[in-house]
Amino acid sequence: MFLLDCGFAPILDEIDRLVSSGSIKNVEGIWISHYHDDHVQSINDVRRRYGGKVYAQRELQDILEHPRAYSMPCLFPESIRVDHALSEGEVIDWKGYKLTGFYFPGQTIYHDGLLIEHDGARVFMSGDSIANFGIDDYCSYNRNSLRQEPGYQRCFRLLQQLKPDLLVAAHFGAIPFSDDYLQEGSRILRERGELFLELLPWDGVNFGLDPYWVRAYPYRQTVLRGQPVALEARIWNHSETPCEASVELHVPAGWKVTKTGRVAIPPHTEGRISLGAMAPAKPLARRDVLGLELRFRGRNFGETSEAIIDYLQ
Numbered sequence: 635m636f637l638l639d640c641g642f643a644p645i646l647d648e649i650d651r652l653v654s655s656g657s658i659k660n661v662e663g664i665w666i667s668h669y670h671d672d673h674v675q676s677i678n679d680v681r682r683r684y685g686g687k688v689y690a691q692r693e694l695q696d697i698l699e700h701p702r703a704y705s706m707p708c709l710f711p712e713s714i715r716v717d718h719a720l721s722e723g724e725v726i727d728w729k730g731y732k733l734t735g736f737y738f739p740g741q742t743i744y745h746d747g748l749l750i751e752h753d754g755a756r757v758f759m760s761g762d763s764i765a766n767f768g769i770d771d772y773c774s775y776n777r778n779s780l781r782q783e784p785g786y787q788r789c790f791r792l793l794q795q796l797k798p799d800l801l802v803a804a805h806f807g808a809i810p811f812s813d814d815y816l817q818e819g820s821r822i823l824r825e826r827g828e829l830f831l832e833l834l835p836w837d838g839v840n841f842g843l844d845p846y847w848v849r850a851y852p853y854r855q856t857v858l859r860g861q862p863v864a865l866e867a868r869i870w871n872h873s874e875t876p877c878e879a880s881v882e883l884h885v886p887a888g889w890k891v892t893k894t895g896r897v898a899i900p901p902h903t904e905g906r907i908s909l910g911a912m913a914p915a916k917p918l919a920r921r922d923v924l925g926l927e928l929r930f931r932g933r934n935f936g937e938t939s940e941a942i943i944d945y946l947q
Contacts, residue, residue: 667761838872888914
């Protein structure tokens, strides 16, 4: 068996039934469309009982393996090891089926797509990015972008290039591929982006739509008392031009900041600034919150993000 996502119960019970009936022998592979708990919650249980390699695009690997490093909706807290991180267009040959993996950042920027080809049929697994009612971009906290950055425009261009016979959404089943629908959807998204630009005080619409364009990495970490703490400020430049950014840490009493920094970020790129601090030997609580104060394009935005520090003892 080759699973496509592996979410809530009773998935394991159903696999047990299939094995007991002799319909299948084991689980050989599990492909993941995205990190949401309803798509990954049973993966570790299935692997412990039946094995199976996990496949996902490289863009998805880190959030699966290090979920505590992120603050995202529906995030499953257990680490899921990716056995095979797929590059763009990489092919898996499985029992006569040709499986081709693609980065497919629709519902969330941490999302994959899979083209399945067999006996002349071409089926594209769209996960939660494209359903039978349209695109699934109702929650901006999933980080679904407009315009030419990773987002639905990329998904539409890929599907127009591949032209599969069917699109299969994770929750809604199969629908026929329609090039006209994709062209119309792409046009609507461009118009939506132009309308948002009129409303937002930015030259890049995703500054106003991406709640995590400034974030701490890792978002959460566990440290010893008196231990040096290292993290990064990750800043996505949604502009068409390079931008300068600097970040300072705001720390609770007893902490000492050891490193701040600045970076020049190219257009449509995520810049990284290394930050450091020394945790107190006698903290006042079991958890501390560090604030990240951003200066971007010469403007001070104050504390725009935070990092959570838990003490091991």
